[in-house]
Amino acid sequence: MTFVKVADESEIPEGGMITVRAKSVRIALAKVDGEIFAFEDVCTHDNGSLSGGSINHGCVVCPRHGARFDLKTGEVKQLPATEGIEIFEVRISEGNIEVNL
Numbered sequence: 131m132t133f134v135k136v137a138d139e140s141e142i143p144e145g146g147m148i149t150v151r152a153k154s155v156r157i158a159l160a161k162v163d164g165e166i167f168a169f170e171d172v173c174t175h176d177n178g179s180l181s182g183g184s185i186n187h188g189c190v191v192c193p194r195h196g197a198r199f200d201l202k203t204g205e206v207k208q209l210p211a212t213e214g215i216e217i218f219e220v221r222i223s224e225g226n227i228e229v230n231l
């Protein structure tokens with residue numbers, strides 16, 4: 131695993147999400163209270179694009195059927211998904227967002 135630069139910190143609005151691609155993985159980046167979270171942009175229920183959803187109480191909410199996943203742990207917080215998502219480690223280096231892939 132290595133840290134890969136995926137975006138500038140300023141590209142993500144507070145409370146928003148963007149999508150990037152690195153090492154053939156589509157990654158969603160979310161900013162909540164100034165903290166950046168990175169996870170694969172695929173819902174485990176039926177492959178919905180999580181970055182098209184919303185952020186609510188520390189969770190990302192899938193836009194297709196409403197499954198919720200904890201942004202810190204990837205754990206499922208609401209059905210219909212039953213399997214968690216992978217959360218990637220993030221570090222900020224001189225305003226660059228780097229993700230451990």
Ligand code: FES
Nearest residue numbers: 173176178192195
């Ligand atoms: S595809 Fe995400 S809840 Fe169904």
